[in-house]
Amino acid sequence: MNQIDKIVFGDNQFFGINHMSQEKAQQLSEQFYKIQNIFNVYDIAIDCGIKAIMLNSNQRAIDICDYFRKNESKYSDLNWYPSIPYPHKYANIISEKGIFPAINELLFSNNTASGVLGMIAKGSSAIFTKDVIKLMQMLIDAEVKMFKGLNIKVIFLQNVVTDLLLGFGIKEVFEEYCSYIENKYKVIPGLITLNLPYCITKLKEWNIKNVVICSSINKIGFTMSPNIASYEEIILNNNPNEYQIMAMSTLASGAIPPIEAYEYINNQNIQSVVFGASSKKHIEETVRLLKG
Amino acid sequence: MDKNKIKIGIIGFGRMGITHYSIINSHPNVEIVSVADTSKTILSILKKFNKELNVYTDYKELIDESKPDAIIISTPPNLHYPIIKYAYERGVHVFCEKPFTANKQQAEELTNLFANSNLVNQIGFAARYGDVLNKAKELIDQKVIGDAIRFKGEMFSCAIIKKTSGTNWRDNEENGGGVVYEMSSHMIDLINYFFGEPDNVAGTVRNKVFSKNVDDLVSTTLIYNNGLVGTLYINWSDESYRKPMISLEVFGSKGKIIADFYGYKIFLSKENKELNLRKGWNTFYLTDVYKPTPFYVRGGEFTNQLYNFVELILGNQKTNLCDFAEALKTERIIDLMFKNSITINN
Ligand SMILES: NC(=O)c1ccc[n+]([C@@H]2O[C@H](COP(=O)([O-])OP(=O)(O)OC[C@H]3O[C@@H](n4cnc5c(N)ncnc54)[C@H](O)[C@@H]3O)[C@@H](O)[C@H]2O)c1
Numbered sequence: 001m002n003q004i005d006k007i008v009f010g011d012n013q014f015f016g017i018n019h020m021s022q023e024k025a026q027q028l029s030e031q032f033y034k035i036q037n038i039f040n041v042y043d044i045a046i047d048c049g050i051k052a053i054m055l056n057s058n059q060r061a062i063d064i065c066d067y068f069r070k071n072e073s074k075y076s077d078l079n080w081y082p083s084i085p086y087p088h089k090y091a092n093i094i095s096e097k098g099i100f101p102a103i104n105e106l107l108f109s110n111n112t113a114s115g116v117l118g119m120i121a122k123g124s125s126a127i128f129t130k131d132v133i134k135l136m137q138m139l140i141d142a143e144v145k146m147f148k149g150l151n152i153k154v155i156f157l158q159n160v161v162t163d164l165l166l167g168f169g170i171k172e173v174f175e176e177y178c179s180y181i182e183n184k185y186k187v188i189p190g191l192i193t194l195n196l197p198y199c200i201t202k203l204k205e206w207n208i209k210n211v212v213i214c215s216s217i218n219k220i221g222f223t224m225s226p227n228i229a230s231y232e233e234i235i236l237n238n239n240p241n242e243y244q245i246m247a248m249s250t251l252a253s254g255a256i257p258p259i260e261a262y263e264y265i266n267n268q269n270i271q272s273v274v275f276g277a278s279s280k281k282h283i284e285e286t287v288r289l290l291k292g
Numbered sequence: 293m294d295k296n297k298i299k300i301g302i303i304g305f306g307r308m309g310i311t312h313y314s315i316i317n318s319h320p321n322v323e324i325v326s327v328a329d330t331s332k333t334i335l336s337i338l339k340k341f342n343k344e345l346n347v348y349t350d351y352k353e354l355i356d357e358s359k360p361d362a363i364i365i366s367t368p369p370n371l372h373y374p375i376i377k378y379a380y381e382r383g384v385h386v387f388c389e390k391p392f393t394a395n396k397q398q399a400e401e402l403t404n405l406f407a408n409s410n411l412v413n414q415i416g417f418a419a420r421y422g423d424v425l426n427k428a429k430e431l432i433d434q435k436v437i438g439d440a441i442r443f444k445g446e447m448f449s450c451a452i453i454k455k456t457s458g459t460n461w462r463d464n465e466e467n468g469g470g471v472v473y474e475m476s477s478h479m480i481d482l483i484n485y486f487f488g489e490p491d492n493v494a495g496t497v498r499n500k501v502f503s504k505n506v507d508d509l510v511s512t513t514l515i516y517n518n519g520l521v522g523t524l525y526i527n528w529s530d531e532s533y534r535k536p537m538i539s540l541e542v543f544g545s546k547g548k549i550i551a552d553f554y555g556y557k558i559f560l561s562k563e564n565k566e567l568n569l570r571k572g573w574n575t576f577y578l579t580d581v582y583k584p585t586p587f588y589v590r591g592g593e594f595t596n597q598l599y600n601f602v603e604l605i606l607g608n609q610k611t612n613l614c615d616f617a618e619a620l621k622t623e624r625i626i627d628l629m630f631k632n633s634i635t636i637n638n
Contacts, residue, residue, distance in 0.1 A: 167314025194588035225588040255579035
């Protein structure tokens with residue numbers, strides 16, 4: 001399997017996401033209201049040696065992608081790790097209209113509607129598995145579109161979706177997702193999950209390999225289900241030729257001091273770390289500590 | 293079929309039904325045998341991927357034909373009453389989404405029925421399963437801030453920020469829609485959990501801003517005979533909140549505590565050596581009290597809640613954090629709010 005970057009620069013800090021404090025989240029969203037401030041942080045990160053970026057397919061990501069495409073010569077050796085979908089876009093429309101009308105609206109507004117959607121809109125029960133798969137592929141295409149022209153390495157499915165589908169335990173959905181990403185986009189399929197042991201166990205059972213798994217991995221077991229011991233065991237015995245593992249939430253939202261956090265991470269059998277930070281000091285420090 | 297597994301049927305397969313399916317399907321001692329929904333599209337898709345599942349458009353058929361040991365109800369609230377009653381008559385354990393019912397009388401009747409049976413009965417007030425809020429409750433129960441005198445409960449979300457068409461069940465009060473039943477019920481339940489049922493309700497004001505038929509904002513005052521008083525303010529039309537937010541502030545004779553999903557702060561007028569708390573402010577985060585959940589989908593609360601339901605049926609746990617009798621308290625408070633409220637059209 002094509003090797004993923006050891007250090008990936010994440011995006012939560014730009015979009016007013018902070019899992020510990022509403023105030024901090026507000027402050028971040030004001031700080032990055034001007035998109036130039038986001039580009040400035042990317043430049044700092046790149047100066048510190050970052051070569052890979054993870055970015056969720058939200059509204060602001062459209063402008064970010066545009067900027068990097070326009071300045072391709074300056075940023076030619078960057079690798080991109082998109083994560084899809086942008087869950088909040090769907091959440092609000094779904095609460096107003098229901099799941100299927102929402103999907104309809106999203107796809108119709110993209111002018112990519114086809115027969116299957118018409119059928120779903122009419123509430124027809126004559127829907128085939130292949131139609132559902134087709135629908136899934138159209139949703140993927142709609143989300144990945146904004147990243148076109150960038151050098152994509154992995155396409156991740158957000159944990160809200162991955163974990164919901166994992167619970168359903170439907171092999172076909174994961175098979176189809178992975179093969180579509182591999183065949184159409186020629187990149188590695190990725191899954192973000194907060195249930196890494198469950199996820200890897202299922203993928204093995206289904207004989208689905210060559211997947212990047214991104215999951216919270218930190219010294220205190222924060223958002224690591226079912227528990228840290230199961231994570232450590234499965235990570236220790238993992239074969240990176242089958243599943244490359246990328247750690248996120250390594251600082252557990254700031255609960256673990258960086259030195260301690262990365263000492264733990266550097267001792268795990270994992271291939272990559274995604275982190276977010278918005279100051280030069282923190283970015284430099286993280287890169288230094290991760291290089292050990 | 294595996295004899296050691298309990299058989300579960302899910303009725304109502306919208307947003308919550310889908311979440312519950314995913315969560316409880318991860319439990320090693322559960323087998324989901326059936327799903328009912330009025331949408332044939334949803335059923336047909338499900339059946340395509342899971343050939344062994346029985347699907348129904350009529351919940352009565354689900355109960356009679358697939359013979360589940362327990363059901364999970366996640367339909368619009370006006371259907372909770374007839375479905376629970378039917379399940380009771382056939383001896384089926386019930387987990388039902390909040391709000392319990394769409395009026396107090398129905399909730400009373402069902403509570404009485406189940407009180408005289410051995411059936412596990414639970415309502416989905418998931419906030420009771422949050423790690424931070426439970427820690428805050430524990431500290432208040434230990435009188436760390438002295439006697440509680442005042443509280444302030446708030447909830448915000450951006451669920452309704454445009455004029456609605458009025459067709460969704462959430463836009464109909466008789467169906468259990470509107471901000472009072474849909475959202476403030478969570479906060480009222482939390483207050484019942486923390487302090488018991490209030491004795492009186494005053495000053496309920498509701499605003500209609502975006503919804504066609506129902507209110508979007510509500511505030512009220514809850515009063516206890518022992519002198520405790522609290523105000524609630526709930527708003528589902530506040531665009532400044534990207535994610536739903538719930539917070540509870542309690543002022544006591546020796547300090548105060550402010551808690552939400554992400555952390556809690558305590559202010560004390562004197563040092564508490566036993567609990568290692570300073571005089572003045574002490575801040576704690578979710579990470580300080582976090583307990584891992586067996587399978588994570590949309591936060592640990594939903595998982596802990598459904599696993600509690602299953603473990604109660606299996607006899608592995610004894611404490612039901614929110615049985616019908618508990619949820620009935622919220623129905624009584626909402627009834628009082630509705631009886632004496634002012635509605636403002638904005
Ligand atoms: N605990 C929480 O945080 C939380 C969050 C959201 C909703 N809820 C509660 O969950 C319940 C459902 O809410 P939702 O958001 O999933 O709504 P929804 O509208 O997404 O889903 C309701 C489903 O019920 C189905 N249905 C309608 N009539 C039916 C019938 N007669 N038989 C079978 N199915 C029928 C609908 O087709 C739909 O699929 C409500 O009581 C709501 O208050 C709780």
